[in-house]
Amino acid sequence: MRLYNTLTRQKEQFIPIKPDEVGFYVCGPTVYNHIHIGNARTFISFDVIRRYFEYLGYQVNFIQNITDVDDKIINRAAEEGITPDAVAKKYTEAFIQAMQTLGVKPPSQQPRATEELAAMISIIKHLVDNGHAYVVDGDVYFAVRSYADYGALSGRNIDQLKSGARVEVDERKSDALDFALWKAAKPGEPAWDSPWGPGRPGWHIECSAMSQRYLGESFDIHGGGEDLIFPHHENEIAQSKAAGNGFARYWLHGGMLTINEEKMSKSVGNFLLLKDVLNQVRPQALRLLMLQSHYRSPFDYSPMRLDEAESALIRVENALRNLDWAANAEPAFTTEDLGQANQLHQQLQITDQRFTEQMDDDFNTAGAVAAIYQLISDANTSISSGLAGPAHAQAASDTAAVIRRLLGVLGIDLVEASIELPAGIIALANELTGFAGDNLDKAAADLLALRAFARSTQDWQTADAIREGLSALGLGIEDTANGMRLFLTDRQS
Numbered sequence: 001m002r003l004y005n006t007l008t009r010q011k012e013q014f015i016p017i018k019p020d021e022v023g024f025y026v027c028g029p030t031v032y033n034h035i036h037i038g039n040a041r042t043f044i045s046f047d048v049i050r051r052y053f054e055y056l057g058y059q060v061n062f063i064q065n066i067t068d069v070d071d072k073i074i075n076r077a078a079e080e081g082i083t084p085d086a087v088a089k090k091y092t093e094a095f096i097q098a099m100q101t102l103g104v105k106p107p108s109q110q111p112r113a114t115e116e117l118a119a120m121i122s123i124i125k126h127l128v129d130n131g132h133a134y135v136v137d138g139d140v141y142f143a144v145r146s147y148a149d150y151g152a153l154s155g156r157n158i159d160q161l162k163s164g165a166r167v168e169v170d171e172r173k174s175d176a177l178d179f180a181l182w183k184a185a186k187p188g189e190p191a192w193d194s195p196w197g198p199g200r201p202g203w204h205i206e207c208s209a210m211s212q213r214y215l216g217e218s219f220d221i222h223g224g225g226e227d228l229i230f231p232h233h234e235n236e237i238a239q240s241k242a243a244g245n246g247f248a249r250y251w252l253h254g255g256m257l258t259i260n261e262e263k264m265s266k267s268v269g270n271f272l273l274l275k276d277v278l279n280q281v282r283p284q285a286l287r288l289l290m291l292q293s294h295y296r297s298p299f300d301y302s303p304m305r306l307d308e309a310e311s312a313l314i315r316v317e318n319a320l321r322n323l324d325w326a327a328n329a330e331p332a333f334t335t336e337d338l339g340q341a342n343q344l345h346q347q348l349q350i351t352d353q354r355f356t357e358q359m360d361d362d363f364n365t366a367g368a369v370a371a372i373y374q375l376i377s378d379a380n381t382s383i384s385s386g387l388a389g390p391a392h393a394q395a396a397s398d399t400a401a402v403i404r405r406l407l408g409v410l411g412i413d414l415v416e417a418s419i420e421l422p423a424g425i426i427a428l429a430n431e432l433t434g435f436a437g438d439n440l441d442k443a444a445a446d447l448l449a450l451r452a453f454a455r456s457t458q459d460w461q462t463a464d465a466i467r468e469g470l471s472a473l474g475l476g477i478e479d480t481a482n483g484m485r486l487f488l489t490d491r492q493s
């Protein structure tokens, strides 16, 4: 398996520190609001990468922090008129709920910054003792120039950075680039005791401390959105390495999300929260859409693409319904063409191989999804040929299993694929066949029986009326070797 390492700017062979194990750290949310759709993309990407390692048989220790103390949380508390602690609790719960809805697996451990102060203070103390950090009025700063490799991850040079406008000016710091490891408490702010007086940790030190605590001084993969490369990840590396740790070997970064080709920002007014998007689309469809792009590529979101995603998901569901149906069909007569069943079986092996090749190439989910779509297309062709018999039933059952297994690696779990008949079918049957009753299946059977009769007597008008009526309800009719059956069309509901 090869993965792109931001640190070396190339694809590298993945070699884990311990055979068959992966230590994996992904920066979690700062819980001051509901997450936006760009965050959701990052967390979906890393969920799929984790799932793929597990699929290959690795034991993955997946750690994601929750930043539950931060300026943004304190500001939000003032806005909402509640305590910072209450803000953090509220949005932590919302985050965990959102991840569950999206089908993102829970981390092996999900440490919270406010519960990990001891680990942070221990590293900061070490950095003060070995001269990489200094104390000013209860604040502790990391001395960026004391760490020679600063800038290696982001490819920036210290002197260019210094002239950059983004660096905050604080005269108490020895160098404008130095960043806070510990912030002395201001009145009314949450504070914890430390050797430097009451205060709270800086954001960057959290991840250095929590990754070390749960994954050890050296671990395999550190991930996050591309926007975290600088300064967050650069600072994490500086702190951890200056404290004598090996830290992460591979750095993976997810590409950014734009909306209608514009950067998402509050000032542009296109800031889109995940919860609002999930009012419009099923989570599985959103995953399918996002995974059609490589995780490092930019991803452009638009409402039109949501519709496409929903249609794509319906196509997948219909294919599975058709396969389940073919797998369980009891053929009225047998027209076995073993060649075709064998061909579908061969296609399964090819699909598995393609899927793995694509995922082994820096988790190319776009190629992996394409491999599944190709199999679906082949399966549809095979099923609509109308052939039947035990070999076909077996091929259909095996194909459905492969599709479900591969979708599972992408975290797309589809519920049982039986047709839910629309309630309108009762009225239609009543109108066209005189059906009286409230059983949906019986109403459907009546309509199909009448259509079969109408066709046998060349009463095309009745046959067409039934087809059109069903079509208006989102149902299609298929004539197969096993008789007629209904299927859900790709129509948007």
Ligand SMILES: [Zn+2]
Residues within 6 Å of the ligand: 026, 027, 028, 207, 232, 236
């Ligand atoms: Zn982090």
